[in-house]
Amino acid sequence: MKFIFLKSALLGAILSISNFANAGLIPHGVQEDVSYTDVTNSWGWNLLYRGDYASSINVSSMFSGHQDYIMLGAINGSSNTIKLLAAVKWTDFITHTAQNVTKSLNGAEWYNNGGSLGFAHLGDSIRQGSADTRSENAGKRLSWHTSGGYGTTAISVNGGWRAGSVTNLNNSTSWDRVVFTTNATVDVPEPSTLAIFALGMIGLASRRFKNQS
Template sequence: MKLKVFLAGLIIATCSLTNVANAHLIAFGWDDLDNGTIEMYGQHWHGDQSSAFSDNGGVRIGLWDNALSASNQNTASWQLFQWTSFINNMGGNTAQNDALVSAGTLDGYAIDAGSWNNSSSDNDWFKTNPLVLGNGSWGLFTGTACCVDTMTTPIQITLMGISSVQSGTGPGSVSVPEPSTLAIFALGMIGLASRRFKKQS
């Protein structure tokens, strides 16, 4: 009898650990770069990082469908943004993250209530390249694949404090002109300058 009770307790404990292990990403933050773009941050409790892991390819951002539950959101249609860098030992619990906002390091953050530990040791972040995203309500999800940037389900968060991007804009990648486009633009500018020079002569 004692063995059965012990085994049942062990199974419950293992299931609990599995649930926690599937939710390493506990919050999202954002920073307005004041140039029409922002950077997205993902806070996790996995410990200090040496690279920007993207076990799930990065973070997906899209419009939340209010007719669907969290687990049934069409996250495959949301735009994917890769984690490209990391910051260790920044923020952590609510008070420390609030201090990041007060200091202007972040313009805001939103926790994943199902995963949030409110611990000062949960102070490591992944970061994206600049992207276009305005204030508003958005769905965010990284995925359930192991190991570092995992979430259990998508979450809906409200972005605030972004002034350089019009509210409701995005999500979108920053378009970088092709080298050939830049070359054509440069030649056009040279031609325009030479025409002006000739007229003045």
């Protein structure tokens, strides 16, 4: 009887963990070298837009159909590994920021105005001229040229500038800008957190069984 009860508790813990895996997960901070299939399959995000850095597109078209969260990234067209990406709530992302000003959101520094848009490593400053050209933690910086003027949010995305430490991508047809979206509200849990959660559920179940014996 005790074995069956604990087995049921363990199954419940596993199913709870599986719910994390099946939900759209929100990565915290700037992620580097992530498998494209992990983003769409394991993390549960949907591709909203993909186009090469050399192309221009209206912001309304690039983000058409967005859900609660978006995630920006860059990928070499011949690779299945996304160079870098970061996620943010749409309502936070679309809010205008002044030139060289960022907002600390979900573990990254975000900016969006008519000079450029993108993100940098948490705590780092940017230098928009017009895209972000600073070199500190270069691998965690993404910046796309925009139009509209620094006083407003971006109207269109015109070319790009950088994908991490790779720069001068304005005319590149080898690198792609990617945008993903999801309605997820679940943060990515650490593996140790899931393990502790499972053990905790088993412990509670065991104590409950003893009390009922």
